[in-house]
Amino acid sequence: MKSVVIIGGGITGLTTLYELHKQIQKTGAQATLALVEENPEAGGKLCTVRKEGFIMETGADSIVARKKGVASFLKELGLENRIRHNATGISYLYREDGLKPIPAEAVFGIPASLDALFGSELVSTKGKLAALKDLFTKNHSFTKDSSAGEFLEAFFGKELVKKQIAPVLSGVYSGNLYELTLATTMPFLVDYKNQYGSIMKGLSEHKQTFLSPEKKKFVSFKNGLAELAGRLEEKAAGADIIKGVKADVLERHEKGYTVVLSDGRRLEADVVVLAVPHAAAKKLLADPALDEEWGQFKAASVISVYLGFDVSDAVLPKDGTGFIVSGGSGLACNACTWTSRKWPHTSKNGRLLLRLFYKDADAALFNRLNAMDQEGLIETALKDVRQALGISAQPVAAEVTKWLGKMPKYDLHHRQRVEALTKKLSASDPDVVLAGCSYYGVGIADCIVNGKETAGKVMEKLREQGSLNV
Numbered sequence: 001m002k003s004v005v006i007i008g009g010g011i012t013g014l015t016t017l018y019e020l021h022k023q024i025q026k027t028g029a030q031a032t033l034a035l036v037e038e039n040p041e042a043g044g045k046l047c048t049v050r051k052e053g054f055i056m057e058t059g060a061d062s063i064v065a066r067k068k069g070v071a072s073f074l075k076e077l078g079l080e081n082r083i084r085h086n087a088t089g090i091s092y093l094y095r096e097d098g099l100k101p102i103p104a105e106a107v108f109g110i111p112a113s114l115d116a117l118f119g120s121e122l123v124s125t126k127g128k129l130a131a132l133k134d135l136f137t138k139n140h141s142f143t144k145d146s147s148a149g150e151f152l153e154a155f156f157g158k159e160l161v162k163k164q165i166a167p168v169l170s171g172v173y174s175g176n177l178y179e180l181t182l183a184t185t186m187p188f189l190v191d192y193k194n195q196y197g198s199i200m201k202g203l204s205e206h207k208q209t210f211l212s213p214e215k216k217k218f219v220s221f222k223n224g225l226a227e228l229a230g231r232l233e234e235k236a237a238g239a240d241i242i243k244g245v246k247a248d249v250l251e252r253h254e255k256g257y258t259v260v261l262s263d264g265r266r267l268e269a270d271v272v273v274l275a276v277p278h279a280a281a282k283k284l285l286a287d288p289a290l291d292e293e294w295g296q297f298k299a300a301s302v303i304s305v306y307l308g309f310d311v312s313d314a315v316l317p318k319d320g321t322g323f324i325v326s327g328g329s330g331l332a333c334n335a336c337t338w339t340s341r342k343w344p345h346t347s348k349n350g351r352l353l354l355r356l357f358y359k360d361a362d363a364a365l366f367n368r369l370n371a372m373d374q375e376g377l378i379e380t381a382l383k384d385v386r387q388a389l390g391i392s393a394q395p396v397a398a399e400v401t402k403w404l405g406k407m408p409k410y411d412l413h414h415r416q417r418v419e420a421l422t423k424k425l426s427a428s429d430p431d432v433v434l435a436g437c438s439y440y441g442v443g444i445a446d447c448i449v450n451g452k453e454t455a456g457k458v459m460e461k462l463r464e465q466g467s468l469n470v
Contacts, residue, residue: 012275017239073448087343149180192206275436304402305356421434
């Protein structure tokens, strides 16, 4: 009988567990499964909090519905009737001169039509004319491993990128646009440029993919994203799910491993999956030969502040769903989601629920914010709300969450870094599998895909070890 231990009960670890459980039952593999999660509840960044009639997602707030395989996976789990879609509306950019709408026919700030380009209130006429270069300039050198910022600036000019595209994309991917690759953000842009001769034309041809009412949707669940984590646990019934206990040490033996837990238990394993952030994986592996690769991985921090008010969200600008903050605006936050407007199921009777994000792009500011207690952070958020939205009401509910060093940052060399690390690891520890958002994509849908792929890798190792009856 072989044993598999998964360390980390986030969405990647849970999906791996579920898929392995399913495949072991199907193939008759002689193997046991265990998952270890140091927090009291599994789910990782799927954290749903309920207060005063509000549903607050303190980690990820949705799943990108258009990602391949998402719909069929949720149906397989029996969650299709629990799904709630986001309400679509206007996204704004907050600047010194107030809220300005991001063009509706734009994908992450990138115009998908000439109307979207020339209708923008964020760019000057000179900047719009410069962006027409996209229609007439061919791509001779850029690949999917190129800088996203350099690629976009080459064809749209500096102003459109700086004033409209960069604030949106940098906000979504928590990084400097010029340090992010197209491969880790929007690889299809290179294909569109090469195929249609224009990024705008390519986006226009694929409007149904990004901008149609059906394809633009994100999804959550009636009682929050934690439903997904709970359902995955249910479907893996029979596996040993250990919560509230940390994996402290990974001991190597001639044949296999021992995972030493913080409560003294020892789990024997033939295959180990490390579905934890890279810093935790590094500590468990404790292999100096990998230090150079580990040292190149980066992670960002963010503070999330929810504010729930006993006033109607009709006080918000009509049809809006939130704003991203431009540099020099005077606000401390980087973005604000109008949660009760975007996700009506999160608030009873349409009461106002806002979520503000404070990222570490400005290190000095973030250090000051991180040193504040909960009351100080709530007051900072209220000050931003008063300045940006003119709302002076006091909240009836609040929730502050700090994700410190837990938000992976992918730069230009991320793919090569992952390849180098996994190559070394396959030589030193062939039965250890790295998984999760530190390496293979930061969205929930990416983690689901990675969980499925990880389960496939584990099954192959079990096959090599002779534990499959196939």
